[in-house]
Amino acid sequence: DGGITQSPKYLFRKEGQNVTLSCEQNLNHDAMYWYRQDPGQGLRLIYYSQIVNDFQKGDIAEGYSVSREKKESFPLTVTSAQKNPTAFYLCASRMGGGGNEQFFGPGTRLTVL
Amino acid sequence: GENVEQHPSTLSVQEGDSAVIKCTYSDSASNYFPWYKQELGKRPQLIIDIRSNVGEKKDQRIAVTLNKTAKHFSLHITETQPEDSAVYFCAASLGGTYKYIFGTGTRLKVLA
Numbered sequence: 001d002g003g004i005t006q007s008p009k010y011l012f013r014k015e016g017q018n019v020t021l022s023c024e025q026n027l028n029h030d031a032m033y034w035y036r037q038d039p040g041q042g043l044r045l046i047y048y049s050q051i052v053n054d055f056q057k058g059d060i061a062e063g064y065s066v067s068r069e070k071k072e073s074f075p076l077t078v079t080s081a082q083k084n085p086t087a088f089y090l091c092a093s094r095m096g097g098g099g100n101e102q103f104f105g106p107g108t109r110l111t112v113l
Numbered sequence: 114g115e116n117v118e119q120h121p122s123t124l125s126v127q128e129g130d131s132a133v134i135k136c137t138y139s140d141s142a143s144n145y146f147p148w149y150k151q152e153l154g155k156r157p158q159l160i161i162d163i164r165s166n167v168g169e170k171k172d173q174r175i176a177v178t179l180n181k182t183a184k185h186f187s188l189h190i191t192e193t194q195p196e197d198s199a200v201y202f203c204a205a206s207l208g209g210t211y212k213y214i215f216g217t218g219t220r221l222k223v224l225a
Contacts, residue, residue, distance in 0.1 A: 031211060040122070042202060042215040043157070050211070058212070059114070090156065094211060100145050102213065104156040 003027045006091050006105035013078070013085070013112050021076045021108045023091030029103070030096025032074035036060060037088040037107075046089075049074055050096075078110065086112045115140040117205050119216030126193050127224050134188045134219045136203035145206040146186050147213070148177060152199045160201075161188070193223045 004025040013019045023032065031050050035043040045058030049068040063082025068074055074093075078085045088109050092102040118137045126132045138146075144165040149157035163170045163177045163186065170177050176189040186205075190197055200220050204213040 035215075040217060042119075042217040043204075044215075045212060048212065100162065100206075100211065101147070101159050104149075104158070106156050 004091065004093050004103055004105040006089075006108050008108060009106065011108055011110045013110065015112055016080045018077055018079050019110065021078065021089055021091075021110070023074045023076065023105055024072055025074075025093045025103075025105075026072060027093055027095070027103065028071070029093035030071070031094040032068065033092040033094070033102060034058075034064070034066065034074070034076045035090045035092065037090055043090065046076065085110055115143075115205075115207055115214055117203060117214045117216045119203050119219060121219060122217065123220045123222070125222045125224060128193060128195060130193055132188075132190045132193055132197070132221055132223075134201055134203070134221070136186050136188075136205070136216050138184050138186070138205040138214070140205065140207060140214075141184065142208040143184075143205040144209050145213075146177070146179060147204050148188050149202045149204070150199045151202065151218075157202060190221075193221075195223050195225050197221060198223045 007022045033048040034046040044060050046064050047066040049055035052071050065077045090107045091105040094102045147162035150160045151157040161175050161177050174191045179186040200218045202218050203216040
């Protein structure tokens with residue numbers, strides 16, 4: 001299970017506040033991903049990054065922002081513009097090159113009060 | 114947009130029986146199909162995957178079959194055990210990219 005970590009495990013936020021979720025990996029993976037998981041909806045891609053200093057929007061990027069300044073880190077900011085932010089957020093990384101497998105972190109459960 | 118449909122949403126089987134979960138994808142250019150298992154409160158973990166140039170792959174009690182013509186792929190678990198109880202997700206690559214579209218998940222319950 002080691003190699004990719006997310007913090008915190010649980011996060012509570014008041015409406016109107018921005019919050020940043022941490023994702024770190026020591027697997028030397030090139031690519032990193034952020035997914036949102038809601039009951040009955042599977043995993044939906046928010047943002048992904050294939051290399052440092054580059055990232056692309058996924059299917060549900062509105063209200064979220066990311067940065068990829070270091071290979072090991074891919075933080076996700078949930079802004080006040082996100083209408084329904086309460087969800088389980090999963091970060092994943094992939095080796096790069098021809099490697100297909102995505103390795104997931106343990107997730108952060110965000111609750112907006 | 115492209116999508117992946119997964120059925121059934123819940124599945125209960127008796128211990129020792131087989132379980133089959135089916136997925137249908139829409140993107141004819143998809144070339145990679147992973148299956149993830151997510152136990153309650155834990156992270157998804159890859160259990161098996163298949164590429165589009167292969168029709169079937171097996172790993173002990175788990176197998177995946179792919180029908181490219183029909184754009185179907187299925188997960189087969191034989192001799193189910195209580196520890197197989199979890200949510201299973203299928204996914205398909207978007208074309209030849211490393212973006213994956215996930216199904217909505219199947220909650221498998223293995224009854225002892």
